[in-house]
Amino acid sequence: MIRETRLVENFLDMVKISSPSKDERAMGDYLIKVLEEIGLEVKEDNAGELNGGNCGNIIGILKAPGKKRLLFSAHMDTVVPCEKVIPVVENGIVKSDGTSILGGDDKGGIASIIEMLRVIKENNLEHPxxxxxxxxxxxxxxxxxxSFDIDSYKVDFGFILDSSGKPGKIVTKAPSAARGTIKIIGKPAHAGISPESGINALTVAAHAITKIKLGRIDLETTSNIGLVSGGQATNIVMPSVVLDYEARSLSNEKLNYLLEETFETFKVVCKEFGAKIEWNIKVEYPGFALEDNEEVIEIVKIACKKLGIASETVSSGGGSDTNIYNSKGIPCVNLAVGMSKVHTLEEYIEIKDLVDLSKILIEIIKG
Known part of the structure; x- marks a missing residue:
């Protein structure tokens, strides 16, 4: 039932559409047209307006009164550079020409959802x-x-298509993440005439950094300082420095403890040097952990078994929309799309994976 040529052509059309975060208008318009042509009821919400973007979430509904409601979701935006994506098809693989990302993250997921919908309509399949x-x-x-008001749709389960790896991989656990800045405020002074009258913010930060936990803390927890910025000139004792920090953990308790411990360490070191601290770290999204016997997982496993595709449940170190929907009380899993080397100029996806994912989605809706 899957029409491979159509699936691939749709994917190629979409990756050519530039859609960086908060600039998804062209992609949104394309998807509105496609969904309406298939026969869905289509809406656009105000997520763009709420978040400073030019497009809202695009929502399509294929009704089946009296049956369960299933959510299928993928994101429209891609990382940069994505202004002029030139896809290359070679030996069953789609890649970029090396001057941009491909955008399989997450247009591979979108392509498989669209193919699923087309197959349902063409074959008059029973569906939830x-x-x-x-x-x-x-x-x-x-x-x-x-920003999406998922509660108003009364969804029973959700399938988010946004993971790397081969179709059949089911992400059932993902971490909470906290991000933000740590600003150390010292005191400027002339670096050659009177450095002793200043407080070098970088020195303070360096002492604190030697005392905090960074990198892999344990199997569930990581911590990182990714950016450091500050200073005015080489002849001025650095008056302030800003550290961009993030921490993740599958355990909310461990994450909170790590954040408290890190803050206390910086605070104590700042006091020793007479510096000040501005702590602006917030939990960006919550984690989730589903048991392997949950119905949403069993649905995917059964679909894969029918197709002879190996399935496995795994934990992820990254976040996705799956985190948000689970936090809103909707049991959701993140399904692998087949995307590889995402967020790089070497990104690629195998056509077979797009086909296999589409087949899995069809089996899911057939129940």
Missing amino acids: EIVVVFSIAEEVGLLGSK
């Missing part, structure tokens, strides 16, 4: 009520899913 959400600004903080 389907709610499709193509979200905005996922790459910059899951903003689209945070």
